[in-house]
Amino acid sequence: MAASSASASTLCIYRLRNFEFRNGTTLPSVHLAYLDINPQSPRTALINTAFRGRLNSTCTFANGALRNHRIIVVALFGNGESASPSNTDGFPGEVDYTDCVRAQHELLTSHLHIDHVDVALGFSMGGQCTYYWTLMHPRYVRRAVIICSSARTSRHNYQFLEGPKAALLHSVDYHGRDARESAGPSRGLCAFGKAYSAWLTSAEWFEEEMYRSLGYATLADWDQATTAANYVGWDPNDLLCKLGMWQRGDVTAIPGSGSARLEDALAGIEAQVLLMPCRTDQYFRWEASERESRMIARARFRPIPSIWGHLAGVGINKDDTEWMDQNIAEFIG
Amino acid sequence: MAASSASASTLCIYRLRNFEFRNGTTLPSVHLAYLDINPQSPRTALINTAFRGRLNSTCTFANGALRNHRIIVVALFGNGESASPSNTDGFPGEVDYTDCVRAQHELLTSHLHIDHVDVALGFSMGGQCTYYWTLMHPRYVRRAVIICSSARTSRHNYQFLEGPKAALLHSVDYHGRDARESAGPSRGLCAFGKAYSAWLTSAEWFEEEMYRSLGYATLADWDQATTAANYVGWDPNDLLCKLGMWQRGDVTAIPGSGSARLEDALAGIEAQVLLMPCRTDQYFRWEASERESRMIARARFRPIPSIWGHLAGVGINKDDTEWMDQNIAEFIG
Numbered sequence: 001m002a003a004s005s006a007s008a009s010t011l012c013i014y015r016l017r018n019f020e021f022r023n024g025t026t027l028p029s030v031h032l033a034y035l036d037i038n039p040q041s042p043r044t045a046l047i048n049t050a051f052r053g054r055l056n057s058t059c060t061f062a063n064g065a066l067r068n069h070r071i072i073v074v075a076l077f078g079n080g081e082s083a084s085p086s087n088t089d090g091f092p093g094e095v096d097y098t099d100c101v102r103a104q105h106e107l108l109t110s111h112l113h114i115d116h117v118d119v120a121l122g123f124s125m126g127g128q129c130t131y132y133w134t135l136m137h138p139r140y141v142r143r144a145v146i147i148c149s150s151a152r153t154s155r156h157n158y159q160f161l162e163g164p165k166a167a168l169l170h171s172v173d174y175h176g177r178d179a180r181e182s183a184g185p186s187r188g189l190c191a192f193g194k195a196y197s198a199w200l201t202s203a204e205w206f207e208e209e210m211y212r213s214l215g216y217a218t219l220a221d222w223d224q225a226t227t228a229a230n231y232v233g234w235d236p237n238d239l240l241c242k243l244g245m246w247q248r249g250d251v252t253a254i255p256g257s258g259s260a261r262l263e264d265a266l267a268g269i270e271a272q273v274l275l276m277p278c279r280t281d282q283y284f285r286w287e288a289s290e291r292e293s294r295m296i297a298r299a300r301f302r303p304i305p306s307i308w309g310h311l312a313g314v315g316i317n318k319d320d321t322e323w324m325d326q327n328i329a330e331f332i333g
Numbered sequence: 334m335a336a337s338s339a340s341a342s343t344l345c346i347y348r349l350r351n352f353e354f355r356n357g358t359t360l361p362s363v364h365l366a367y368l369d370i371n372p373q374s375p376r377t378a379l380i381n382t383a384f385r386g387r388l389n390s391t392c393t394f395a396n397g398a399l400r401n402h403r404i405i406v407v408a409l410f411g412n413g414e415s416a417s418p419s420n421t422d423g424f425p426g427e428v429d430y431t432d433c434v435r436a437q438h439e440l441l442t443s444h445l446h447i448d449h450v451d452v453a454l455g456f457s458m459g460g461q462c463t464y465y466w467t468l469m470h471p472r473y474v475r476r477a478v479i480i481c482s483s484a485r486t487s488r489h490n491y492q493f494l495e496g497p498k499a500a501l502l503h504s505v506d507y508h509g510r511d512a513r514e515s516a517g518p519s520r521g522l523c524a525f526g527k528a529y530s531a532w533l534t535s536a537e538w539f540e541e542e543m544y545r546s547l548g549y550a551t552l553a554d555w556d557q558a559t560t561a562a563n564y565v566g567w568d569p570n571d572l573l574c575k576l577g578m579w580q581r582g583d584v585t586a587i588p589g590s591g592s593a594r595l596e597d598a599l600a601g602i603e604a605q606v607l608l609m610p611c612r613t614d615q616y617f618r619w620e621a622s623e624r625e626s627r628m629i630a631r632a633r634f635r636p637i638p639s640i641w642g643h644l645a646g647v648g649i650n651k652d653d654t655e656w657m658d659q660n661i662a663e664f665i666g
Contacts, residue, residue: 163531171505194495194498219491
């Protein structure tokens with residue numbers, strides 16, 4: 001159907017009526033933004049966006065391992081495409097991955113009439129949301145690919161996020177939760193980006209001046225892009241909303257999980273899971289993924305051999321992307 | 334001499350006349366603050382303060398491996414005790430470890446009439462200054478102890494520091510280089526501390542809740558102390574002054590070094606050097622210290638087996654302090 005093919009990268013909107021967030025807020029209308037790529041394909045993939053991810057920057061494997069799948073790419077609440085502080089009056093101060101999964105489940109079942117997902121995939125926050133999917137709808141998701149992520153945000157990861165958060169909250173041009181910021185860069189976003197920047201990759205990456213491979217002649221040039229240009233168009237309150245969801249990420253806190261022990265929670269996963277942390281990720285550390293892999297009945301642990309740290313999983317470095325693509329292809333068979 | 338003993342922990346001041354800083358600024362009078370502990374002892378130790386170090390918090394080994402030494406503890410320019418933006422009109426915007434060493438050399442030779450230093454020791458920025466000493470006065474320093482430090486600030490370390498720096502510079506209550514801040518806590522200092530906090534120790538340290546060993550029941554309690562109380566009394570411009578010196582730390586940039594290659598510079602060290610990085614330090618990484626140890630003629634490489642990360646070297650954790658003390662005792666014989 002030519003029309004379907006043409007709509008491959010068109011942003012779609014699904015509206016949910018009277019949606020109740022976990023924090024108790026109920027809104028008469030909230031929306032999910034998503035892409036529906038290759039809608040005629042017989043197998044279905046579900047991909048969630050990451051922290052600073054937009055729908056169109058979250059299609060890394062669409063032309064690779066997932067090219068024969070119908071791919072639903074869906075934006076997390078708070079990313080500025082789905083309902084977020086910047087685009088929805090009364091949006092709650094705290095959102096939760098369970099909110100994202102409940103809304104997405106309605107989208108997939110009631111609206112798109114998809115009866116199961118063959119592979120759910122996510123990087124970073126997208127991986128956390130994917131973990132929630134495997135536990136909130138264990139039989140709906142057949143396989144899960146978790147890239148540079150974790151089932152529970154570590155204390156170290158939590159504390160790292162306190163840095164950029166505080167840099168923004170205390171900045172001279174942050175005007176509070178209720179202010180609609182202009183979308184341009186600001187000193188607060190610059191401070192946010194600076195406080196985040198050294199975590200993104202790895203010490204080895206800096207040592208070997210890998211920013212050159214991205215076209216930056218000097219560290220200062222890379223810094224300028226990373227801490228300013230990268231944040232153009234991002235609303236401060238949207239970033240803070242998602243950051244809070246990330247900090248609270250913890251599958252043992254899913255209502256009804258019944259145990260605060262990670263091993264008990266992860267024992268509930270029925271999907272086959274491919275875990276691909278990066279060997280040099282400074283905050284979603286491979287050691288945590290390895291521990292998780294031992295708590296999941298059918299897990300495959302494949303750490304990315306790269307000095308790109310967390311960014312290895314985002315699709316920015318060709319070698320890492322090809323490595324992941326091949327591992328995903330083998331995993332989904 | 335009872336008087337000497339009584340003066341052990343008294344803060345001493347030495348004034349330098351017409352001191353010319355490396356950046357070209359000349360001031361009619363600048364001062365060094367120092368302690369002179371056990372002045373009657375035959376052997377001499379020189380200890381420099383670290384980034385957030387005061388003289389009285391920099392005496393870790395005074396009652397241990399160095400107890401039989403006369404110990405000169407000297408404050409880096411910018412620490413608020415020696416000449417600093419907060420206490421000296423016209424203090425230069427950029428200071429350099431070479432400024433510290435030149436001033437300290439005058440103190441030790443012209444004022445204290447010390448003809449050599451048996452052991453120079455420093456943690457973190459103090460270690461960097463110690464490295465400068467070994468190269469600016471190779472025969473004056475017989476042994477050097479470098480704790481959680483490096484001869485050249487790595488790009489990763491540099492970029493990490495951009496975070497707290499930006500958090501402070503863009504904060505709502507930072508009023509610029511020329512403003513004398515009140516000494517109390519501020520939102521800018523809080524943001525600085527937050528952006529710094531997750532780097533201080535290690536991922537394992539957070540995972541194992543080691544803040545409990547410091548008396549904090551929760552991560553939030555530790556965070557509160559680390560990002561607020563720890564900065565009470567610190568002047569924002571003093572912190573920025575020292576942070577810049579740290580970022581520019583590079584022994585190959587010592588005037589007359591003649592080579593930008595670290596191996597060429599470190600070949601000039603005549604002192605015996607004990608390098609004690611920490612296995613889990615996230616920014617002064619042990620791998621860099623190991624490389625340096627191979628470039629130094631008489632080096633001993635002893636990584637601290639600890640999950641306390643950078644803080645292993647500061648003397649906060651008893652086991653690490655005892656481990657270092659023993660290694661220093663063996664090293665100085």
